[in-house]
Amino acid sequence: MTVGSDIARCPNTPRPACRGYLHKRTQSGLIKGWRRRWFVLTHDCCLYYYRHKRDEGKGRALLGVKLEGAEVGADVSLGKPFVFKCRPQSGNRVFFFCAMSNQEMKWLEAMEKAVLPITQQKHVWVDVTLHNSSLPPLAVKSPECLGLLHKMDKSRDMWVQHYCILKDGCLSLYGIYLQGYQVREQPYGSKKSTIELKPPCDEFKTFYLCAENPNENKWIIALRASIKKWLPLHQALQDYMSRLPEETRM
Template sequence: MTIGSDIARGPNTPRPACRGYLYKRTQSGLIKGWRKRWFVLRHNCCLYYYRHKRDDGKRQAVSVVKLEGAEVGTDSSLGKPFVFKCRPHSGNRVYFFCATSNQERKRKTRKKYLHPSEPLDVTRHNANLPPLAVQNPDCLGLLHKMDKGRDMWVQHYCILKDGCLYLYSGIRATHAHGGIYLQGYMVREQPYGSKKSTIELKPPSDEFKTFHLCAENPDENKRWIIVIKASINKWLPLHQALHNYMKRPMEETKM
């Protein structure tokens, strides 16, 4: 994932975590009832909703619900099937949503139980630090990254920390100008162009970019590959825990 002040617009930012039509219970106006709206759950842990699917990306959302710390669960008090409610951490309002099937209800509520903003908060914090202010890095040093748009290798001062590679213009930079969140990436030594040895970072899906980096020599490439793999593997238990959590029955996934 691209790290920096423009993280939400970066080329390596994944697609929304979940999107689709839901019925939302209205709590204002003369007639109370259910209205069909287009919902988009994004990786900043916010739920955006629009009047129509065609408005997504073209018009401002009708409203945004912040889900970090929210309580989400099924509800049977309204006498309607496939209903779940959401109580945000701040404020007193409770939102009621209705899916078109039980499968959709489970899929959407499970998405909301996760807190994807937590690792993003850490990476944003680190990205705003000078390189030597990042505490206990897994590795640091100069790497060249292939800029495929310009077909040239660009040198960066790099900090590897907790499965994220931060890219700086130099050691005296005040903040990272980009970065790669490496969870799920495959790391290997590969030839690229005229170079017989480079570090290839291959993403888990086509939603992300493949990156090629190069140290000063093949031995340094091998060293970086070892430490990058180790940095990613430190977070595999967390990744597996989230995977197991999403597979649990709905009645067990209470906050």
């Protein structure tokens, strides 16, 4: 079993929060009892399982369970040690899992964190973004957009030039997390074309940016695409799990 994001090894890709073998109790099919399966708890609070470790990444999981809002806890009703259960928020099914040792009960701790609402979690992408923001600009792997932008400094009423990097929903120079922001092009002062980053509420600041070339729209396209990475996450998980055929959920 491995736990953690392992940012140092691959700084731009969050590693699953937890992965390894567990025994899952089944009451379907011809053979009832405990089956050994390979489980992956991803950074987006979803638990997937496969028949074997080698199946991860090569095909569809046997099942994906969204953990946010689920009931998770240890269980002694089955008379086995190291057993814990999970009741997802949607549906009536209860999952029972059995670890191999007390050390592997860290699975329970990881799942208990995953059931918290997203607003109460320290999202692993935040760790990755903080790591990226500490790197020299050219060390950030696969940026979504980079280059010179002018930012309106209202305190001095002037445009200030900066070298900016956009990666995973964050404009790193300013530390702006873009979840919920709206991006639109509009005139501002003497500039005919500027980029307005409008926050989801008045508590946050509205930013005005201007590219070197007023006719260049790559920043607007990149900013909108980066924001969309965050917004449809929960809907994507629901859609994925709803497509799984019932007969594969063993």
